[in-house]
Each structure stands twice: as structure tokens, then as C-alpha cells.
Amino acid sequence: MAFDAEKEIYKTWRSKKAAQDEIGKMYMRWRQVALDLAGEKANPLDVSLKCSEIMGREVGKSWLPRMSFAKGEENWLKGLTMNYVGWWSTLGASIKAQPGEKPFEVFLSWNRCPWPTFCKEYEVPMEEDVLCCDAFLKHILKDVNVFFNVEYDIETLKAIPRGQGQCLRRLFKVEK
Amino acid sequence: MAKQLFEWDYSSYAGAKKYPNLFSPIQVGNLIVPNRIKYAATEDNLNDEHGFITDADVAYMRSRAEGVVGGLCFMQGVYMDPARKGQGYVGQAACWDDKFVPGLKRIADAIHGEKAIAGFQLMDCGRVGAVEVPSGHGPSTVPQRLRIFKPMFEMTVKEVEEMVQQHVNAAKRGVEAGFDVMEISGIVGYLLSNFVSSYTNRRTDKYGGDLRGRMQAVVEIIQGVKEAVGPDVPVGIRLCCEELLDDVRGNTPEESLETYRIAEQAGADYLSVTAGWQESIVPVISRDVPMGSWLHLAKRAKGALKIPVQMAYRLFIPELPEKAIAAGELDFWEMCRSMIADPYMPKKVLEDRQNEIRHCVACNLCLARLFRDAPMTCYINPLCAHEHDQGFYPQPVADDDKKNIMIVGAGPAGMECAYVAAQRGHEVHVYDKRSELGGTLIEASKAPYGDEELMTCVTYQKTLAEKYGVNLHLGAEVNADLISEEMPDAVVLATGPVYSQLKGVEPGDKRVVNVLDVLGGRAQVGETVVVWGNRKPGIGVALSLAKQGKKVTIVGEDKSAGFDINPSFKWRYAIYLRQNGVNAYNDCTIAEVGDGQIIVKTFDGCKFPVKCDTLVVTEREANEDLKSAVQGEGIEFYVIGDALVPRNLSSAVHDGYRIGLRI
Numbered sequence: 033m034a035f036d037a038e039k040e041i042y043k044t045w046r047s048k049k050a051a052q053d054e055i056g057k058m059y060m061r062w063r064q065v066a067l068d069l070a071g072e073k074a075n076p077l078d079v080s081l082k083c084s085e086i087m088g089r090e091v092g093k094s095w096l097p098r099m100s101f102a103k104g105e106e107n108w109l110k111g112l113t114m115n116y117v118g119w120w121s122t123l124g125a126s127i128k129a130q131p132g133e134k135p136f137e138v139f140l141s142w143n144r145c146p147w148p149t150f151c152k153e154y155e156v157p158m159e160e161d162v163l164c165c166d167a168f169l170k171h172i173l174k175d176v177n178v179f180f181n182v183e184y185d186i187e188t189l190k191a192i193p194r195g196q197g198q199c200l201r202r203l204f205k206v207e208k
Numbered sequence: 209m210a211k212q213l214f215e216w217d218y219s220s221y222a223g224a225k226k227y228p229n230l231f232s233p234i235q236v237g238n239l240i241v242p243n244r245i246k247y248a249a250t251e252d253n254l255n256d257e258h259g260f261i262t263d264a265d266v267a268y269m270r271s272r273a274e275g276v277v278g279g280l281c282f283m284q285g286v287y288m289d290p291a292r293k294g295q296g297y298v299g300q301a302a303c304w305d306d307k308f309v310p311g312l313k314r315i316a317d318a319i320h321g322e323k324a325i326a327g328f329q330l331m332d333c334g335r336v337g338a339v340e341v342p343s344g345h346g347p348s349t350v351p352q353r354l355r356i357f358k359p360m361f362e363m364t365v366k367e368v369e370e371m372v373q374q375h376v377n378a379a380k381r382g383v384e385a386g387f388d389v390m391e392i393s394g395i396v397g398y399l400l401s402n403f404v405s406s407y408t409n410r411r412t413d414k415y416g417g418d419l420r421g422r423m424q425a426v427v428e429i430i431q432g433v434k435e436a437v438g439p440d441v442p443v444g445i446r447l448c449c450e451e452l453l454d455d456v457r458g459n460t461p462e463e464s465l466e467t468y469r470i471a472e473q474a475g476a477d478y479l480s481v482t483a484g485w486q487e488s489i490v491p492v493i494s495r496d497v498p499m500g501s502w503l504h505l506a507k508r509a510k511g512a513l514k515i516p517v518q519m520a521y522r523l524f525i526p527e528l529p530e531k532a533i534a535a536g537e538l539d540f541w542e543m544c545r546s547m548i549a550d551p552y553m554p555k556k557v558l559e560d561r562q563n564e565i566r567h568c569v570a571c572n573l574c575l576a577r578l579f580r581d582a583p584m585t586c587y588i589n590p591l592c593a594h595e596h597d598q599g600f601y602p603q604p605v606a607d608d609d610k611k612n613i614m615i616v617g618a619g620p621a622g623m624e625c626a627y628v629a630a631q632r633g634h635e636v637h638v639y640d641k642r643s644e645l646g647g648t649l650i651e652a653s654k655a656p657y658g659d660e661e662l663m664t665c666v667t668y669q670k671t672l673a674e675k676y677g678v679n680l681h682l683g684a685e686v687n688a689d690l691i692s693e694e695m696p697d698a699v700v701l702a703t704g705p706v707y708s709q710l711k712g713v714e715p716g717d718k719r720v721v722n723v724l725d726v727l728g729g730r731a732q733v734g735e736t737v738v739v740w741g742n743r744k745p746g747i748g749v750a751l752s753l754a755k756q757g758k759k760v761t762i763v764g765e766d767k768s769a770g771f772d773i774n775p776s777f778k779w780r781y782a783i784y785l786r787q788n789g790v791n792a793y794n795d796c797t798i799a800e801v802g803d804g805q806i807i808v809k810t811f812d813g814c815k816f817p818v819k820c821d822t823l824v825v826t827e828r829e830a831n832e833d834l835k836s837a838v839q840g841e842g843i844e845f846y847v848i849g850d851a852l853v854p855r856n857l858s859s860a861v862h863d864g865y866r867i868g869l870r871i
Binding site: 035037040043044047093096097099100101102175178179180181 | 351815
């Protein structure tokens with residue numbers, strides 16, 4: 033049978049990379065559209081933060097059908113974590129999750145992320161990348177928290193765009 | 209003193225002797241119900257866009273009223289708020305003003321015309337409502353999990369009080385329209401179930417908090433409605449016995465049972481037991497759930513309550529409720545889908561004509577249609593929702609117009625056409641090369657997860673074919689010579705599909721087998737199997753082989769597996785494929801068949817190998833055989849079912865019925 037495995041894998045891998053690249057570029061093009069519509073008086077960071085808020089909430093909503101409390105909160109948190117990991121991996125990041133020392137605490141670390149590269153290419157300030165990513169991650173939790181009647185938060189401890197070598201974030205249950 | 213609206217004497221009916229409990233009277237509130245049959249309130253999307261009753265709905269209800277033979281017959285739940293937040297279906301009846309009463313009276317009169325008891329249901333759809341407005345209402349602002357539902361916002365205390373009053377006012381209008389029983393709907397994600405559930409009610413005021421607080425709105429409605437309608441009109445309620453919402457921290461079964469006790473204490477005269485919400489991820493009523501699976505919930509309710517207990521939920525045969533009533537585990541046999549499929553089902557049970565029942569196949573097409581703003585349709589009953597249209601009933605033909613009809617194929621399309629045409633007075637001959645009736649349905653019904661229930665269609669068609677004198681010629685293959693010899697006035701080709709051939713595969717290649725031979729147990733199948741085709745036949749055979757322990761992969765050209773399965777059932781198959789380890793390569797073709805493997809080609813041209821000992825063909829095409837033979841003779845002829853375009857059982861039955869009416 034005429035079948036060259038390496039050639040086919042390369043073709044598939046190349047398509048995936050191209051798709052990841054286009055996702056980032058598409059975001060940057062839409063960012064420019066939003067800035068043009070917002071006008072000169074608008075602060076680009078405000079526009080980008082609003083976008084992160086909307087996108088975060090939409091992504092959070094899309095996770096709701098895949099999450100379940102049926103096997104308890106620990107498993108639920110595992111599901112939430114895996115959604116974060118899966119979402120970023122799909123976009124081309126290298127991300128790992130490790131449980132924290134406290135109950136219901138997880139550390140997410142990004143050793144590679146494509147977004148600072150996009151920011152550089154489209155001349156977007158690096159700090160905007162950090163703040164938008166932060167807003168995006170937090171807004172994912174908005175509807176998740178309300179829907180499951182829980183209170184979780186995520187905070188940024190380190191960020192690649194700040195030259196800290198990796199992004200490190202803590203996902204945790206808010207103590208009342 | 210309890211009153212009886214209509215006199216019914218079942219003593220001379222064979223069915224009443226066979227099912228004495230189903231046809232024994234019972235007191236509900238101050239009303240004597242002559243039997244234990246109830247057509248449960250079911251939306252049908254047949255009313256107009258403003259909520260006024262249409263002729264179609266009246267005719268639909270009249271047939272169901274005839275079917276319950278004196279029992280309870282409920283019209284669909286009405287929405288009660290002018291803002292239409294409570295409206296969950298585009299064709300749902302409304303009752304927020306007196307102007308709706310005349311239309312509602314037509315329904316009550318139609319039900320009474322059949323000597324049945326008219327039931328009226330109050331239904332604010334809450335979380336699954338607001339079908340015509342941008343947002344809905346509920347006890348708390350909890351985001352929707354499914355995008356098809358509108359965002360919802362928390363009701364103020366004043367709005368909750370108004371909602372309670374809307375129930376009371378609507379109940380008064382129901383009585384004015386002539387209805388005999390009131391029912392409050394608190395199930396499947398509708399507003400009152402939203403109040404009851406810990407999942408959707410996060411309030412801290414008098415309508416929230418603990419279970420008593422979450423039941424407060426329900427209690428106020430029961431008490432308000434009872435006071436408004438008076439002692440002669442029983443007031444019942446439908447509540448979940450299990451919400452099946454563990455994944456989102458809904459009520460526990462113990463809490464649900466407590467809601468039953470609270471409803472009874474508040475004055476409910478009966479309780480209708482239900483399970484699950486529309487959002488539940490647990491299957492409740494699809495064909496993969498065995499019949500009678502939920503009877504334990506009725507038993508649990510009976511143990512906790514003194515008032516009569518009713519339940520539907522996969523009780524499709526009379527033996528189940530009969531036994532449960534005898535055992536003191538149930539009081540009423542409720543039906544929704546089984547009387548959508550056959551409005552006269554209980555009547556046929558009473559008259560001991562059970563083989564004439566067109567059984568629901570629990571496919572949930574009816575629900576899928578309603579959720580997508582389409583009028584009610586039944587997969588298996590072509591007359592459903594056309595009861596008002598005389599053109600949909602078999603009309604007798606004049607003696608001069610009677611024809612000698614040859615139907616080729618005794619599958620569901622051919623047999624449906626056969627009995628309808630024979631019922632109209634034609635002389636009908638059905639030929640099939642097989643020695644038994646059913647066509648490819650015989651093999652299709654061997655797929656797992658409840659597909660054996662599909663064979664009820666064959667029993668029904670066989671009975672009616674015998675009743676109307678259809679001539680069966682089984683084991684007889686039709687060819688051009690036979691057609692010339694018989695020279696019928698009309699020929700109907702219902703020969704089923706032909707199975708597609710893969711390029712490069714020689715006929716007789718033992719690696720390639722046909723789905724019918726696999727499901728029929730006639731083919732040798734290896735341990736590693738590829739199924740070609742990702743529609744229902746492919747999924748059915750894949751699951752059947754996977755359950756035998758084989759490694760199965762599906763390859764098909766549709767973008768997702770199960771394109772021909774309605775969305776209300778398709779999600780179940782997606783789960784079963786996953787659970788049974790079946791990989792599906794959708795949007796793909798088979799580029800090559802080799803020894804021990806095939807090459808799959810994706811839509812964008814990538815290729816990869818998949819191990820394969822046996823390739824099962826399920827892809828089908830229209831059947832052109834015999835067409836030219838018939839056309840050449842200048843005979844009136846029709847092609848129906850999969851022979852015309854390969855589809856599903858529903859299309860076969862509907863094709864057959866329509867052509868049976870037309871010949």
C-alpha cells in the first residue's frame with residue numbers, strides 16, 4: 033500500500049501549527065478592528081481588557097457542559113484544571129498543572145506560550161499581554177463559579193512577557 | 209360526596225378482564241376517575257404565535273381524548289405571563305388573559321365530547337422558557353449550560369408573588385373554560401422546579417434557603433389554586449422524584465421525596481412522579497433505557513404519600529402499570545410519547561387489540577422537533593399532528609377506481625403502503641424474496657441499546673395487513689417477467705437500498721462484508737473491524753461488534769457520526785461509542801483496502817493507516833433494480849423508502865403511508 037507515514041505526520045503537524053498561528057494572528061487583526069472602531073480617544077489596553085473579559089466568559093460557558101460535581105469537588109477541580117491545560121495546549125502553549133500544598137489549590141505553569149510572539153509581531157505592549165491573559169483567565173471563572181455555586185480565583189505569580197522565563201499561576205478556592 | 213362526570217362500564221371488554229387494575233375506578237380529590245389512564249400534558253407546537261388554540265390542536269386533543277376511554281386527558285401546559293418569559297415553546301397555548309378562554313373551551317369541549325375528563329396544566333417554563341423574548345426569569349441568576357436556552361435573571365419577591373397570582377388566575381380561567389382537573393407543572397427545569405432545586409435557587413429570602421423555603425412558591429400556588437377552583441376540582445402537581453443533577457449539585461433523592469410530602473401537606477390531590485431535567489446528563493426516556501426502569505420512583509413516592517401517584521417514563525406496555533398498580537406501587541398509567549405514536553393505545557388495550565398498537569420507539573424525535581420550534585411530528589406515526597386534515601386519513605376508493613397493486617418489498621415502507629392501500633379498498637399483493645416480514649429492519653433491530661423495540665413496527669404492520677386483506681407472497685423474487693405476467697395496475701418498489709461498493713475491492717473479497725450479514729450473524733468478522741459509514745446503520749453495527757469485544761473504528765463522510773439520528777438521541781450514541789472504545793473518523797473516506805489495514809483519507813487529503821481484518825459496509829445507495837422493467841410497461845409506479853433515498857425507519861413509514869393514501 034502506498035503510504036508514507038512520515039510524510040503524512042508532517043503534513044498533519046504542519047496544518048496544526050498553521051492553524052495555531054492563524055488563531056493568534058486573527059486575534060491581533062480583530063484587535064486592530066476594535067481599536068479602529070473605538071477611535072483615537074480609546075485606550076488600547078481598555079479595549080483589549082474588554083475583549084479578554086468577553087472571551088473569558090464565553091470560554092467559561094463552553095466548559096460548563098464538560099464539568100461535573102458528581103464525583104466531588106476534588107475531581108471537579110481536576111476537570112477545571114484540565115480544561116485550562118487543554119485549552120492552552122490547543123493554542124500551542126506548553127503547560128503543566130501541579131497540586132498545591134493547600135486543599136483545592138493548583139499551580140499552572142507555562143514553559144512556552146505563543147502569545148508574546150504574536151504581541152511582538154503586532155507591536156502590542158508585553159504588559160498588555162500579561163494583563164489580558166490575567167483578565168481572560170479570571171473571567172473564565174465568572175460563570176463557572178456562579179453555575180457550580182463555588183468561589184475560585186486565579187492569580188498570576190510569574191509571566192513570560194515580564195521576562196520571568198515562565199508563566200506561573202495559582203488556581204485556588206477562595207477562603208471565606 | 210365524590211362526583212363522576214361520565215358513566216363508563218368496561219365489564220364487557222376483554223382488555224378490562226386482562227388488565228382489571230388499569231380499568232378500575234379511583235377517587236382523585238372529589239372526583240371519581242373511571243380508569244387509571246392519563247394522557248399527560250404534552251406540548252405540540254400546534255397553536256398560533258400568540259398562544260391561541262388552533263383547529264390542529266383541538267383535533268390532536270380529540271383523538272387523545274378518545275384514546276383514554278374515560279380517563280384523564282390533559283391539554284398542554286399553558287404559559288401565564290403576558291411578558292412571555294414563561295413560554296417555552298413557540299406554539300404553546302397561553303392563558304394570561306380572559307381572551308384565551310374561548311379557545312381553551314374548544315379543547316375542554318372536545319375532550320368532554322369523548323366522555324373523558326379534561327385536565328388543564330399550568331406551566332411556566334422558567335429556565336427553559338423565554339423562547340420568544342431575549343431573557344427568562346428564575347429564582348436566581350444561574351448561567352445556562354446549554355446555549356439553546358436564553359439567559360435568565362433573578363425574580364424580585366414582587367415578581368414571584370405576581371407569578372403565584374398568575375397561576376391562580378390561569379386556574380380560574382381553566383375552570384371557566386370547562387376543565388375538570390388542574391395540574392401544576394414543576395418538572396424538567398421549568399420554573400417551579402427551578403425554585404425547588406438547590407442547583408438553581410440560591411435565594412436567601414422567603415422563597416429560598418432550606419427546602420421549605422425553596423418549596424414556598426409551590427406551596428402558595430397549590431393553596432391559591434385550590435382556593436380559586438373550589439373543592440370539586442382536583443389539583444395535582446408534577447414534581448421530580450430524582451432531579452438527576454448530581455453533577456451540578458441539585459437536590460438529593462431524599463430532598464425530592466420531602467418536596468412530595470410538602471406538596472401533599474399543602475393540599476395536592478395527586479402527584480405525578482417524574483425524573484430528570486432537560487439538562488440532566490443521565491438518560492431517562494430514550495430507547496436505551498429499559499422499560500419500567502423508573503417504576504422504583506413511583507414506589508418510593510407511594511411509600512411516602514397518601515394521595516394517588518401517577519407516572520409515565522418508559523411505561524410503553526400495559527403489563528408494567530397493571531402489575532405496579534396491583535402491587536400498590538402506582539395508581540395511574542400516564543402516557544405522553546406512547547399516545548403521540550398511537551392516540552388510541554389505551555382504547556386498543558381495552559378492546560384487546562394490542563397487536564394493532566403503533567408503539568413509540570422512544571427515539572425522541574417529537575422532543576427534538578419541539579425544542580427546535582417545529583410542530584410536533586412522530587417518527588412512527590405519519591398522522592400525528594395532521595389529525596385535523598382529512599387528506600391525511602385513508603379515504604375509501606370508488607369501485608371503478610380500485611386497483612390491483614404490486615408492492616415489491618415487505619419492509620416497513622412496503623408494508624405501511626400495503627395496509628393503507630388495502631384499507632382504502634385496493635387489492636394489494638406484497639412480494640418479498642425473504643421468507644419473513646420486516647426487510648432490513650430485521651437486522652437493524654439486532655443492534656444494541658434497545659433497537660429490538662423497532663420490531664414493534666413490523667408486528668403492527670403485519671396485524672393491519674392481515675386485517676385489511678393484504679396478500680403476502682413471501683419467498684418470491686420479483687423480476688420483469690413476473691411483472692409482465694401479473695400486469696398490475698400499479699407497482700410500488702420498496703426494495704430497500706443497495707450497498708455501496710468500494711473502488712478497488714473485488715466482489716467476493718472475504719475481507720469485506722455487508723452490515724446485514726454481520727447483524728444477522730451470517731458473516732465471519734475478524735477481531736479488528738472498520739465500519740464504512742457513520743450514520744445509524746454504521747453506529748449500530750459498530751456498537752454491536754464492540755460489545756462482542758472487537759476493536760472497531762468507524763470511517764464516514766458525514767462531518768459527525770449519527771447525522772441521521774435526531775439530536776435528542778444522538779448524544780446517547782456519542783457516549784456509547786466512547787464507552788465502547790469505538791473511534792470515529794468523520795469527514796473521511798477509505799482510500800485503499802489492503803491486507804490487515806485500510807488507508808483513511810481525511811477531507812483535506814491527509815492519509816493514515818487503520819488496522820482492519822474485516823471491513824463492514826453500511827454505506828447505501830438508491831435501488832435502481834426493476835425500475836426500467838416497470839417503466840417499460842407503462843404502469844403507474846412509485847419508489848419509496850430506502851429504495852428511493854436511503855434514510856431511516858421514519859422516512860420509510862412516512863413514505864409508505866403517503867403513497868398508500870395517494871394510489
